Amino acid sequence: MSTPVPAPTGQQPADSAGRRAIWLSVAALAMTFMLPLAGLVMSLFALVAGVRAVPLLRSAGRTTGMAVGGIVIAVVALTLSGMATGLQLYLMDEYSAYQECMKGAGTVSSQGECYTQFRTAAEHKLPHEILQLLGAVQP
Structure with a gap:
């Protein structure tokens, strides 16, 4: 016969709430640089976890530093992920043309030409201030 397991109470323990918030937020930040859209979703989860952890930690009499940091x-x-996702959506046509060009590029020289075409198309579509911010042009 097995030992009965107590039913979950529905609340997370206060000890792990702050750590969970910080780990989720660090994972969201890392995901932002790999897949911006996934980073966007993950950062929303991390934000919710952090906001939920603050009152839980306060009621348990613990410090809220980890949750606030999260x-x-x-x-x-x-x-960052919102800006990167927006930029990807804004330059979707140019990026699709770049991918098609790269499929047909058989040499390093032709791949460089594809990149040059993509960069030129992106520079024409983006405002000059954004290009300066991205470091694509000199002020």
Whole structure:
């Protein structure tokens, strides 16, 4: 006969709430640089975990530093992933043309030409201020 397992109470323990928030936010930040759209979703989860952890930690009499740090990192990840996702969506046609060009490029020289075409198309579509911010042109 097995030992009965107590039913879950529905609340996460206060000890792990802050750690969960910080780990989710760090994972969201890392995901932002690999897959911006996935980083966007992950940072939303991290933000919710951080916001939920603060009152839980306060009611348990623990410090909220880890949860607040998780919230700050999640907001940074959310901002970066939102900007990167928006930029990808804005340059979708140019990037599709670049991918098609790369499929037919058989040499390094032709691949460089594809990149040059992509960069020129992106420079024509983006405002000059954004290009300066990205470091694509000199001020």
